[in-house]
Amino acid sequence: MTAADLCVTNARVFTCAGPDDAPPAARLAPIEGGAVAISDGRIRFVGPAADAPAAARVIDAGGRALLPGLVDPHTHLAFAGQRVDEMARRMAGEDYRAIAAAGGGIKATVRAVREASDEALFEGTAARARALRARGVTTAEVKSGYGLTVHDELRLLRTARRLDAEGLLHVTTSLLGAHAVPAERQGDRAGYVEEVATSMIDAAVAEGLADACDVYLDDGAFTRDEAARILGAAKAKGLAVRAHVGQFADLGGAELAAELGALSADHLEEVSDAGLRAMAAAGVRAVLLPGAWRTLRQTPPDAARMRALGVRVAVGTDCNPGTSPSVDLPLMAALAVRDAGLTMEEALLAITAEAARAAGVRDAGRLEVGARGDLALLDHDDPRSLTYALGGPPAPLVVLAGRVVEQQAFAPPLW
Amino acid sequence: MTAADLCVTNARVFTCAGPDDAPPAARLAPIEGGAVAISDGRIRFVGPAADAPAAARVIDAGGRALLPGLVDPHTHLAFAGQRVDEMARRMAGEDYRAIAAAGGGIKATVRAVREASDEALFEGTAARARALRARGVTTAEVKSGYGLTVHDELRLLRTARRLDAEGLLHVTTSLLGAHAVPAERQGDRAGYVEEVATSMIDAAVAEGLADACDVYLDDGAFTRDEAARILGAAKAKGLAVRAHVGQFADLGGAELAAELGALSADHLEEVSDAGLRAMAAAGVRAVLLPGAWRTLRQTPPDAARMRALGVRVAVGTDCNPGTSPSVDLPLMAALAVRDAGLTMEEALLAITAEAARAAGVRDAGRLEVGARGDLALLDHDDPRSLTYALGGPPAPLVVLAGRVVEQQAFAPPLW
Numbered sequence: 001m002t003a004a005d006l007c008v009t010n011a012r013v014f015t016c017a018g019p020d021d022a023p024p025a026a027r028l029a030p031i032e033g034g035a036v037a038i039s040d041g042r043i044r045f046v047g048p049a050a051d052a053p054a055a056a057r058v059i060d061a062g063g064r065a066l067l068p069g070l071v072d073p074h075t076h077l078a079f080a081g082q083r084v085d086e087m088a089r090r091m092a093g094e095d096y097r098a099i100a101a102a103g104g105g106i107k108a109t110v111r112a113v114r115e116a117s118d119e120a121l122f123e124g125t126a127a128r129a130r131a132l133r134a135r136g137v138t139t140a141e142v143k144s145g146y147g148l149t150v151h152d153e154l155r156l157l158r159t160a161r162r163l164d165a166e167g168l169l170h171v172t173t174s175l176l177g178a179h180a181v182p183a184e185r186q187g188d189r190a191g192y193v194e195e196v197a198t199s200m201i202d203a204a205v206a207e208g209l210a211d212a213c214d215v216y217l218d219d220g221a222f223t224r225d226e227a228a229r230i231l232g233a234a235k236a237k238g239l240a241v242r243a244h245v246g247q248f249a250d251l252g253g254a255e256l257a258a259e260l261g262a263l264s265a266d267h268l269e270e271v272s273d274a275g276l277r278a279m280a281a282a283g284v285r286a287v288l289l290p291g292a293w294r295t296l297r298q299t300p301p302d303a304a305r306m307r308a309l310g311v312r313v314a315v316g317t318d319c320n321p322g323t324s325p326s327v328d329l330p331l332m333a334a335l336a337v338r339d340a341g342l343t344m345e346e347a348l349l350a351i352t353a354e355a356a357r358a359a360g361v362r363d364a365g366r367l368e369v370g371a372r373g374d375l376a377l378l379d380h381d382d383p384r385s386l387t388y389a390l391g392g393p394p395a396p397l398v399v400l401a402g403r404v405v406e407q408q409a410f411a412p413p414l415w
Numbered sequence: 416m417t418a419a420d421l422c423v424t425n426a427r428v429f430t431c432a433g434p435d436d437a438p439p440a441a442r443l444a445p446i447e448g449g450a451v452a453i454s455d456g457r458i459r460f461v462g463p464a465a466d467a468p469a470a471a472r473v474i475d476a477g478g479r480a481l482l483p484g485l486v487d488p489h490t491h492l493a494f495a496g497q498r499v500d501e502m503a504r505r506m507a508g509e510d511y512r513a514i515a516a517a518g519g520g521i522k523a524t525v526r527a528v529r530e531a532s533d534e535a536l537f538e539g540t541a542a543r544a545r546a547l548r549a550r551g552v553t554t555a556e557v558k559s560g561y562g563l564t565v566h567d568e569l570r571l572l573r574t575a576r577r578l579d580a581e582g583l584l585h586v587t588t589s590l591l592g593a594h595a596v597p598a599e600r601q602g603d604r605a606g607y608v609e610e611v612a613t614s615m616i617d618a619a620v621a622e623g624l625a626d627a628c629d630v631y632l633d634d635g636a637f638t639r640d641e642a643a644r645i646l647g648a649a650k651a652k653g654l655a656v657r658a659h660v661g662q663f664a665d666l667g668g669a670e671l672a673a674e675l676g677a678l679s680a681d682h683l684e685e686v687s688d689a690g691l692r693a694m695a696a697a698g699v700r701a702v703l704l705p706g707a708w709r710t711l712r713q714t715p716p717d718a719a720r721m722r723a724l725g726v727r728v729a730v731g732t733d734c735n736p737g738t739s740p741s742v743d744l745p746l747m748a749a750l751a752v753r754d755a756g757l758t759m760e761e762a763l764l765a766i767t768a769e770a771a772r773a774a775g776v777r778d779a780g781r782l783e784v785g786a787r788g789d790l791a792l793l794d795h796d797d798p799r800s801l802t803y804a805l806g807g808p809p810a811p812l813v814v815l816a817g818r819v820v821e822q823q824a825f826a827p828p829l830w
Contacts, residue, residue, distance in 0.1 A: 082830045084797045088759040091752050127827040131808045291805050294753045325830055328806030331746070337506050338709045344503040382499045390706050391743030391806045393546045412542040415497045415740055 004037035004044055005402050007055035008375060011035065011066035014383050015046060015367040016353040020312065024345035027353065028383065036066060038373035041401035046367050059397065062410060065383040067348075069138025069170075069374030069400065071355035071365045072329050074266050074287050074316030076176075077132070077142045077163075078125045078156045081112025083321045087295075106146070106180045109321055113146045118155060125159050128319060129168045131327040134406055136376030136386075136395040139170040139356065139364045141316070143214055145179030150200045153177050157209035167400065170372065172359050174242060175201065175210040178222050178230050193226045197233040205237045212240035212263065212360060217256070219249035224256055231260050240360045246270040247292070258282035264314065264358040268301050269293060273309060280310035285358035287314045288342075288350070290335035291324030300339040303346070313342065314358035315350040330386045337387050347387040373402035380413040388415065419452035419459055420817050422470035423790060426450065426481035429798050430461060430782040431768040435727065439760035442768065443798065451481060453788035456816035461782050474812065477825060480798040482763075484553025484789030484815065486770035486780045487744050489681050489702050489731030491591075492547070492557045492578075493540045493571045496527025498736045502710075521561070521595045524736055528561045528571065537574050543734060544583045546742040549821055551791030551801075551810040554585040554771065554779045556731070558629055560594030565615045568592050572624035582815065585787065587774050589657060590616065590625040593637050593645050608641045612648040620652045627655035627678065627775060632671070634664035639671055646675055655775045661685040662707070673697035679729065679773040683716050684708060688724060695725035700773035702729045703757075703765070705750035706739030715754040718761070728757065729773035730765040745801045752802050762802040788817035795828040803830060 013034030018027045035052035037045035045052055086104045090096055099105060113121065132140060142163070144156035157173050164171040177196035185192040204210040213234030215227040221244070222230075231241040240263050245253030247267035254275025257265040265271075265279055266287035279286065286306055293300045306313055315336045318324035326332065333347040342350060356365025363371045377397035378386060386392075392414070398406035428449030433442045450467035452460035460467055501519045505511055514520060528536065547555060557578070559571035572588050579586040592611035600607040619625035628649030630642040636659070637645075646656040656675050660668030662682035669690025672680040680686075680694060681702035694701065701721055708715045721728055730751045733739035741747065748762040757765060771780025778786045792812035793801060801807075807829070813821035 082797075082800075082828070084795070084800050084803045084830060087803050088799050091756075092758045123827050124829070128829050130826070131829055134808065135806075294750070294805065297753060321830060324805070325803050326805035327808075327829060331806040335709070338712060341506075343507045380499070382497075384503050385497075385499050388499045388502050388740050390709065390739070390741035391550075391746040393549060393742075394809070411545070412538050413497070414539070414543050414546055414742060415499060415736060 001053060004039045004053045004055040005057065006399065007035055007037040007052050007058045008061055008066055008377065009035040009049045009052060009058055011061035011064060011377070012381050013046065013066045013367060016068055016349060017366040017368045020357070024343065024349055027349060028345055034066070036367055036375060038399070038402040041373050043367060043369055043371045043373050046369060061377055063381055065378040065381055067376045067378065067383055068352050068365050068367050069376050069398065070136045070329050070351045071359055071361065072132060072137050072140040072316050073264060073314045073355040073358035074289060074318050075140050075142050076145060076318070076320035077128050077140060078121065078144065078159045079109050079113055079146045079321055080116035080121050080124055081109055081321070083108060105322060107183055109146045110148050110182060113156065114152055121155065122159050122162055126163060126168055128327050129163050132317070132329065133169055133398055134394040135328055135330055136398055137169065137329050138374035138376070138398065138400050139172070139359065139361055141172050141174060141359045143174045143176040145176030148177065148180065148182035150203050153200060154203060154207065154209060157204060161209060167403070170364065170374070170400070172211045172361055173209060174212040174214040175204045176214040176216070178215040178226065180216070180221065193229060197230045201234050201237055205239065210239055212242055214242050214244065216244040217251060217253040218244060218247050219251065224252050227253065228256055235260060242266065250275065254279050257284045263360045266316070267292065269298050276306060276309040276311050285314050285354060286311045287316050287358050288336050288340055289316055289318035289324060290332045290339055291326040292318050293339065294335065295323050303341040312354055313346065313350050314355040315347065316355070328391060331391050334387045334390050344384040344387045348383055373399060375399035379411060380415065385413070385415055416468060419454045419468045419470040420472065421814065422450055422452040422467050422473045423476055423481055423792065424450040424464045424467060424473055426476035426479060426792070427796050428461065428481045428782060431483055431764060432781040432783045435772070439758065439764055442764060443760055449481070451782055451790060453814070453817040456788050458782060458784055458786045458788050461784060476792055478796055480793040480796055482791045482793065482798055483767050483780050483782050484791050484813065485551045485744055485766045486774055486776065487547060487552050487555040487731050488679065488729045488770040488773035489704060489733050490555050490557050491560060491733070491735035492543050492555060493536065493559065493574045494524050494528055494561045494736055495531035495536050495539055496524055496736070498523060520737060522598055524561045525563055525597060529567050533570060536570065537577055540574050541578060541583055543742050544578050547732070547734070547744065548584055548813055549809040550743055550745055551813055552584065552744050553789035553791070553813065553815050554774065554776055556587050556589060556774045558589045558591040560591030563592065563595065563597035565618050568615060569618060569622065569624060572619060576624060582818070585779065585789070585815070587626045587776055588624060589627040589629040590619045591629040591631070593630040593641065595631070595636065608644060612645045616649050616652055620654065625654055627657055629657050629659065631659040632666060632668040633659060633662050634666065639667050642668065643671055650675060657681065665690065669694050672699045678775045681731070682707065684713050691721060691724040691726050700729050700769060701726045702731050702773050703751050703755055704731055704733035704739060705747045705754055706741040707733050708754065709750065710738050718756040727769055728761065728765050729770040730762065731770070743806060746806050749802045749805050759799040759802045763798055788814060790814040794826060795830065800828070800830055
């Protein structure tokens with residue numbers, strides 16, 4: 001038997017595996033004195049350290065908690081420009097609509113993306129990807145949505161793919177041409193929707209740039225009919241679908257997501273019981289986005305209600321320059337616990353196994369043989385420390401496809 | 416003229432200096448192309464780079480924002496043990512009083528502190544101090560309060576002083592013997608209060624271990640009369656005073672803090688207009704603690720109301736294992752903006768100049784000649800980026816008394 005490439009040993013291994021409907025505590029039962037070995041970028045062994053194969057490189061985890069690399073199921077990581085000053089004005093009470101009407105908001109970022117060189121666009125996106133990874137994330141869903149032309153949406157998707165090609169992060173992409181109607185198409189809303197549903201999707205599919213299609217279905221964004229047109233077209237072309245649903249108003253997006261068999265419906269501040277029941281029945285994940293509800297000063301969704309109605313929950317950063325400037329996924333999980341009432345165990349699954357389901361990635365978010373060789377080691381023996389703390393230091397060890405991509409000197413646990 | 420020890424040049428320098436009652440924007444007017452030079456641990460020059468003195472070491476900031484080292488005005492950094500499991504139970508809905516009655520809560524940490532060796536106590540405290548510093552903090556207020564005997568409260572204060580002696584952080588200490596009545600003194604509450612007011616304060620003063628005295632004045636903690644007895648005694652011995660006020664109930668603590676000329680009254684979820692007016696008149700700072708209000712799922716204080724009544728505001732981590740496990744001061748400021756309505760400019764002063772006033776430290780929190788040579792460089796040219804983002808990477812450069820104590824490779828800004 002050949003030696004494995006890497007073995008992390010003497011860890012408390014939390015696989016996050018097992019049936020989706022097993023209780024969180026069962027999915028988080030540790031393998032004490034465990035090891036995970038990786039060959040050719042894939043997990044080859046998970047079990048007691050004594051049974052682990054020999055490996056070219058062995059890292060002693062010193063009894064720390066070992067998780068699958070974290071999965072961020074909702075990001076707008078690819079953008080250019082900055083909106084710090086706009087946020088300062090909004091936080092001081094200035095009206096968002098007035099700022100948007102004066103060319104701020106999404107429009108400002110669209111302008112910056114169109115003006116940025118491909119290299120500048122990638123450089124900023126890569127910096128965010130690295131920051132996300134430093135806290136343990138190895139797989140991220142990345143949306144377009146700040147280009148709003150076929151040309152610029154494809155540039156954003158290529159930027160996302162390049163993160164993966166250069167080994168920064170595993171990336172799954174969503175075409176979000178229906179993020180907003182671009183300024184130059186305000187008089188031609190129906191035409192823009194048709195363009196997204198036809199030539200934009202076609203071009204993204206032809207170049208293999210999109211894994212899924214997303215629509216911002218909400219008051220002030222796109223209607224249920226428009227979303228159905230676009231997501232239906234995407235599905236017919238073989239893309240997975242997801243939607244921003246109920247951030248401000250319940251337009252029946254949860255029901256639509258269920259009808260279409262979407263991977264996820266995201267935000268869900270405003271959603272009916274019927275919508276949640278439909279999602280539960282169809283296996284559509286709810287993706288909660290605490291950065292947005294905190295920044296927009298909204299009432300958070302209620303995890304107890306989702307639990308009671310059988311909806312499975314993931315948590316994302318929603319990393320974007322307007323409403324959730326964050327690259328700290330464990331912090332988002334910690335806020336979801338405090339604000340929405342997820343248990344700390346649910347929150348841990350919400351950024352691992354459940355997040356992978358929401359992202360539509362089959363081989364991440366779990367430590368099991370054959371899955372991606374992605375690991376996040378914590379500075380603590382209890383993985384719930386990740387959602388206990390509000391913010392925290394970088395993960396001491398992050399492994400991506402069997403490569404050590406982040407490593408810090410081991411330090412005593414903070415808590 | 417001898418060369419300075421260190422000069423950080425080509426920075427946007429935000430001094431946070433100027434009169435306390437100047438508008439925040441004026442205190443945050445940048446020196447473009449600025450430099451700060453340090454000799455013998457003190458700031459020797461602040462101004463245009465062209466006028467800076469020669470220096471043994473010069474660091475080019477590449478146009479990034481340079482701030483005074485951040486100041487955390489409220490921490491319980493010195494403790495031992497961990498309460499992750501207890502937090503998980505509380506977050507899942509278990510009653511805190513039931514947990515406390517079964518030996519959890521503050522009691523659990525008191526037990527752990529009494530059982531920990533001096534070295535173990537220091538090691539965990541130092542790990543937290545380093546994590547705090549990685550985000551730019553160079554001065555922290557550190558309380559005792561988990562010992563609750565003369566012997567153990569002094570051990571905690573010595574641990575805090577050792578952080579400073581070993582060059583980890585500048586520390587100012589508060590004796591918080593009146594954090595809780597210890598389990599073994601439940602039948603002798605009055606006796607315990609007297610002990611704090613006499614032998615505990617005397618011992619801390621005799622050994623030079625306390626800069627200030629603090630009392631947890633609230634429902635379920637100490638009464639206004641008890642606080643007045645203890646803080647009055649501390650003042651008579653030459654200590655500064657501060658208090659935990661109105662976290663759960665308004666017991667007149669703000670008025671007491673004003674009467675005593677306290678440095679700060681902290682928490683203030685429940686406080687009357689009269690209490691705030693008294694604080695404003697007496698120059699008592701309000702210290703807001705977002706980690707606690709989020710973890711306890713409370714309604715945050717209202718910054719607009721404090722502003723209208725003339726109260727000056729600082730923000731702290733409240734770093735503690737029960738209600739605010741956080742070592743991320745910029746995150747706390749970002750939450751204070753979102754939750755309490757501080758402007759992003761106010762929030763920046765709330766963790767620099769205003770925090771230093773609240774901490775009772777005259778020579779920190781501002782970049783001016785003669786002040787401590789403490790600097791925090793950001794990865795952005797706009798210092799408001801610090802309260803714009805929810806969580807973030809380590810500061811690229813932190814200088815403590817003229818020594819570079821944290822340094823990261825410069826990376827592109829995230830936003």
